[in-house]
Amino acid sequence: MSHKFLVATMPIPGHVAPFSPVVRELLRRGHEVVWYGSRFFRDKIEATGARFEPITRALDYGDSDYNRYFPKRAGLSGLRQIVFDFEKVFVGAVEGMSQDLEAILGRYPAEVLLHDPAVAAAMLLGERGIVPTATLNITVVGFESRDLAAFGLGLPFDPSALGRLRNRLTYWAVDHVVFAPVNRAFRKVTGAHGWPFFPFRPRPSKYLQLQPSVPGFEYPIYDLPPQLHFIGPLLPDNPPNFVPPAWWEEVVHSPKPVVLVTQGTVATNADELIRPTLQALAAEDVLVIATTGGKRAEELSFPIPANARVEPFVPFGLLMPHIDLYVTNGGYGGVTIALANGVPVVSGGTTEDKPEVSNRVAYSGVGLNLKTNHPNPKKVRDAVRRVLADPSFKARAQAIQADFARHDAAAEAAGLLERLAATGQPVLSPLLVKEALA
Numbered sequence: 001m002s003h004k005f006l007v008a009t010m011p012i013p014g015h016v017a018p019f020s021p022v023v024r025e026l027l028r029r030g031h032e033v034v035w036y037g038s039r040f041f042r043d044k045i046e047a048t049g050a051r052f053e054p055i056t057r058a059l060d061y062g063d064s065d066y067n068r069y070f071p072k073r074a075g076l077s078g079l080r081q082i083v084f085d086f087e088k089v090f091v092g093a094v095e096g097m098s099q100d101l102e103a104i105l106g107r108y109p110a111e112v113l114l115h116d117p118a119v120a121a122a123m124l125l126g127e128r129g130i131v132p133t134a135t136l137n138i139t140v141v142g143f144e145s146r147d148l149a150a151f152g153l154g155l156p157f158d159p160s161a162l163g164r165l166r167n168r169l170t171y172w173a174v175d176h177v178v179f180a181p182v183n184r185a186f187r188k189v190t191g192a193h194g195w196p197f198f199p200f201r202p203r204p205s206k207y208l209q210l211q212p213s214v215p216g217f218e219y220p221i222y223d224l225p226p227q228l229h230f231i232g233p234l235l236p237d238n239p240p241n242f243v244p245p246a247w248w249e250e251v252v253h254s255p256k257p258v259v260l261v262t263q264g265t266v267a268t269n270a271d272e273l274i275r276p277t278l279q280a281l282a283a284e285d286v287l288v289i290a291t292t293g294g295k296r297a298e299e300l301s302f303p304i305p306a307n308a309r310v311e312p313f314v315p316f317g318l319l320m321p322h323i324d325l326y327v328t329n330g331g332y333g334g335v336t337i338a339l340a341n342g343v344p345v346v347s348g349g350t351t352e353d354k355p356e357v358s359n360r361v362a363y364s365g366v367g368l369n370l371k372t373n374h375p376n377p378k379k380v381r382d383a384v385r386r387v388l389a390d391p392s393f394k395a396r397a398q399a400i401q402a403d404f405a406r407h408d409a410a411a412e413a414a415g416l417l418e419r420l421a422a423t424g425q426p427v428l429s430p431l432l433v434k435e436a437l438a
Contacts, residue, residue, distance in 0.1 A: 001422070002030050002031055002032065003031045003032070003111050003112070003418065003421035003422070004031070004032045004034075004108065004109065004110045004111050004112075004421075005026055005031055005032065005033045005034070005110055005111070005112050005113075005114055005417065005421070006033075006034050006035075006036065006101070006104060006105065006108065006110035006112070006113045006114070006131075007019055007023060007033060007034070007035040007036065007037075007050065007113075007114045007115070008035075008036045008037070008097070008101060008113060008114070008115040008116070008119045008121070008122045009035070009036070009037045009038075009041075009115070009116045009119065010037075010038075010090075010093070010116055010118045010119055011037065011038030011040065011041070011055060011060050011061050011062035012062075012064075012118075013041075013064065014138060014331065014332070014333050015116045015118060015138050016037060016038075016041050016044065016045075016116075017234075017236040017237075017333065018136060018138055018212055018234040018236075018333070019035075019114070019116070019136060019234075020044070020047075020048050020236070020237060021234050021235070021237075021409065021410040022114070022136065022234065022409075022410050022413045022414060022417075023035065023048045023049070023050050024048050024049065024410070025410040025411060025413070025414040026414050026417065027048070027049045027050065029414060029418070031418075031421075032051075033048075033049070033050040033051070034050060034051045034052075034053055034104065034108050034110065035048070035050040035051070035052055035053065036053040036054075036055065036100060036101065036104060037052070037053075037054070037055065037062075038054075038055055038060050038061075038062030039054045039055070039060055039062065040060070040062030040063050041062055042054070053100075053104050055096075055097070055100060056096075056100055057095075057096035057097070057099045057100050058092075058093040058095075058096030058097045058100065059092065059093065059096070061089075066089075070084070070088055070089065072084065072088075073085070073088075077350060077351060077373070079152065079153070079178065079350075081351050081352075082152050082351065082352065083178065083179060083181065083182060085352070086179065086182045086200060087181055087182045087185050090118050090120060090200075091120065091182060091185045091186045091189065091200060092185075093119075093120075093121065094120050094121050094124070094186070094189050094190075095121075095189055095193075097119060097120075097121035097122075098121040098124060098125070098193075098195075100121075101113070101121055101122060101125060102125070102130070105125075105130070105131060110131060111131075111132070111421040111424070112131070112132050112133070112134055112417055112420050112421045113125060113126070113131045113132070113133045113134070114133075114134045114135075114136060114417060115133060115134075115135060115136070116135070116136060116137075116138050117135050117136075117137055117138065117139075117202060117203075118138075120186070120200065123135070123203065123205065124190070124195050124196065126205060126206065126207060127195075127196045127198075127206070128195060128196065132207045132208075132420055132421075132424050132425075133205050133207055133208075134205055134207055134208035134209070134210060134416075134417055134420055135204065135205040135208070135209050135210065136210045136212065136234075136413070137209065137210065137211050137212065138212075138332060138333075139332045139353040139356070139357065140213075140217075140218065140332065140353065140356050140357055140360050141211060141218050141219075141221065141224070141228070142201075142202040142353075142356060143202050143203065143204050143224070143225065144171060144201075144202075144203075145167070145221050145223050145224070146159075146164045146167060146168070146223055147159040147163070147164065147167065147219065147221050147222070147223070148167055148219065148221060149166065149167045149170040150167075150170040150171050150173070150174040150201065151201055151202045151353075151356060152174070152201075152353070152355075152356065153170060153174070153178075153355075154350070154355030154356060154358075154359060155170065156359060156363075157219040157359070157363055159220075171199075174199075174201060175199045175201075179199075179200065179201065182200050183199060183200055186200040204225045204227060204228060205227065206227065206426060207227060207420055207425075207426050207427065208227055208229070208416055208417070208420050208426065208427045209225060209227050209228040209229065210229055210231055210413050210416065211228055211229065211230050211231065212231055212232065212233055212234040212336070212409055213230060213232070213233060213336065214230050214232060214400065214403040214404060214407070215230055216364060216399065216400050216403050217339065217360055217364050217366075217400055218360065218364075219360070219363060226426075226428045226429055227426045227427060227428055227429070228429060229412070229416055229427070229429050230407075231407055231409045231412040231413050231416075232403075232404050232406070232407020232408070232409040232412065233336045233337075233339075233340050233404050233407070233409055234336075234409045234410065234413075235317060235336070235337060235340055236315075236316075236317060236333065236337075237317075238315045238317045238318050239315055242315055242318065245309070245311055245314070247289075247309040250287060250309070251287065251289060251309075251319070251322045251323075252322055254287050254322070256285050256286055256287055257285075257286045257287070257324040257325065257388055258286065258287045258288075258289065258322055258323050258324050258325075259277075259281060259286050259287070259288050259289070259323070259324065259325045259326075259327060259384060260288075260289045260290075260291070260316075260319065260320070260323045260325070260326050260327065261273060261274055261277040261278070261288060261289070261290045261291075261326075261327040261328070262274075262290070262291045262293070262326075262327070262328050262329070262331070262334055263290075263291070263292050263293045263329060271301065271302070271374075272329065272373050272374045273327070273328075273329050273348065273373065273374070273375070274290045274292060274300075274310075275300075275302050276374070276375055276376060276377045276379075276380050277290070277327050277377075277380050277384075278290060278302070278304065278305050278308050279302075279305075279377040280377035280378070280379075280380040280381035280384065281305070281307065281308075281380070281381065281384060282305035282306075282307065282308075284307070284381070284384070284385075286307065286384075286388075287307055287308075287309070288305070288307055288308040288309070289308075289309050289311070289314070289319065289323075290308060290309070290310045290311070291310075291311055291312065291313055291314050292310065292311070292312050293312065293313070294312055295312060296310070296311075296312055316334060316337045316338075317337060320337050320338060320340075320341040320343055321341050323338070323341070323343050324343070324388065325343065325344055325345075325346065325384060325387055325388055326338040326343050326344070326345045326346070326367075327345075327346045327347075327380065327384065328345060328346070328347050328348075328349075329347070329348060329349040329354055329373055330347045330348065330349030330353075330354030330355065330357040330358045330361075331349075331354065331357070332353060332357050335347065335357055335361065338397070339366060339397055339400045339401060339404065340401060340404050341401065342394070342397045342398040342400075342401035343397055344366055344367045344387050344393035344394050344396070344397045345361045345366055345367030345368075345387075345397070346367055346368050346370065346380070346383045346384060346387055347361040347362075347367060347368070347369055347370065348369065348370025348371060348372050348373055348375055349373045350372065350373045351373065354373070355371075358370070358371070364396060364400065365392065365393065365396035366393060366396045366397040366400060367387055367393055367397070368383045368386065368387060368393075370383060
C-alpha cells in the first residue's frame with residue numbers, strides 16, 4: 001500500500017544529508033514524499049526524487065553564513081553559543097515553520113511527518129495530534145535519563161547514585177538557569193498559539209525515534225524510550241562527478257599512516273583545530289589531509305607543512321577507506337563515517353553537540369577526547385601518537401564497523417515508517433520494551 005510522507009529539515013547541511021537515503025528508499029517502495037527545506041539544498045533534495053517545498057515563513061540560512069544572519073553568534077563559544085543557537089536559530093524558527101508545515105499539510109495530507117530533531121515545529125504538530133511524527137536523529141542519544149546529565153553540558157556518563165543525583169540537578173539547572181532564556185522564548189511562542197509547552201531540549205518523538213547508529217557507540221542507558229530504534233549508520237552520498245585532487249594517489253598508496261583532520265561545516269575557524277594539528281604532525285612520519293570546510297590552502301593564515309595536503313572539501317565516503325586516524329572537532333556525521341570504515345578518532349569540540357560526541361568517542365574506546373576545540377600542538381601530537389601506537393583503539397573502531405555492517409539503515413527506517421503510516425500508533429522496539437519491563 002502506498003503512503004504519503006512529509007519530510008522537514010533545518011537549513012543546515014548536517015541535518016539534511018542523513019535523510020536522503022531514507023527518502024530514496026521510501027520512493028523506491030512506491031511511496032510519495034514531499035520534502036520541506038532550504039532553497040539552498042533544493043538540488044540535493046530533488047535529486048532524491050522527492051518533491052521540494054521551500055521554507056518561506058522562517059529564516060532560510062542554508063548558505064551556512066550563520067554569523068551574517070546571526071551577528072551576535074560570532075562572539076560566543078561553548079555553552080553560551082549552544083544557548084544562543086537554541087533560542088535564536090531553533091526556537092526562532094518555530095512559528096514560521098509551523099505555519100509552513102500546516103499550509104503544506106492542508107494541500108498534501110501526509111500520513112507521517114519525518115523530521116530532524118531541531119524542527120520543533122514538527123514535534124509540536126505531533127504533540128497536537130495533527131499528524132503522527134517520526135524523528136530521525138542527527139547526533140548522539142541525549143534524552144532525559146536518570147543516567148545522563150542534561151545534553152549539551154558535556155559532562156561524563158555517571159550512573160552511580162551520586163551521578164544520578166547530579167544528573168537530576170542538571171535538568172533543573174538547564175531548564176531554569178542555563179536554558180532559561182530559551183524556555184522563556186519557547187513558552188512565549190507556544191503560549192501565543194495555545195500549543196503544548198515542554199522544556200526545549202532533546203526529546204524523543206512519542207511515535208517513532210530513529211537513531212542512525214548502534215548501541216556500542218552509546219552509553220549503556222537502561223531507561224531509553226521504547227519507541228527508539230537503532231538502525232545503523234546513514235552515510236552520505238558520494239558526489240557523482242567528483243574529480244580527485246592531484247595528491248589522491250599519494251593517499252591511496254601511502255606507505256605511512258594517513259591522518260585526516262577536519263574543521264567541519266559549522267565551526268570552520270581553521271586556527272582552532274587544523275592549525276595545531278598541522279603544526280603537531282609536521283615532523284611526524286605521517287601524511288596529513290586537512291579539509292577546511294571552505295578555505296583553500298592559500299587562503300589560510302598559516303604555512304602548510306610539506307607532509308600536509310589541504311582542500312576545502314573531499315567526500316569522506318571516498319577518502320575514509322584510506323585513512324588511519326581521524327582528527328575532528330566532533331561532528332557526528334564525520335565520526336559516523338570514520339567508524340563505518342573502522343577508523344579510530346581523536347575528537348575535540350565545545351560547540352553544538354560536539355562535546356557530547358567527543359565524550360562517546362572516549363567512552364566507547366574508539367579514540368581520545370581532547371576536551372577542547374583549540375588544543376595546543378603537543379596535546380594533538382600526544383593523542384595522535386597514542387592512538388596510532390595502541391591497537392585497542394583500532395580494534396574498537398573495527399568492532400563498531402562490524403556492528404554497523406549488520407544494518408541496512410535506509411531499509412530499516414523505511415520499514416518502521418511504513419508501520420507508523422499504516423497504524424498511526426507508536427512503533428515500539430521489542431528489545432527496549434523488554435528492558436523497560438525488567
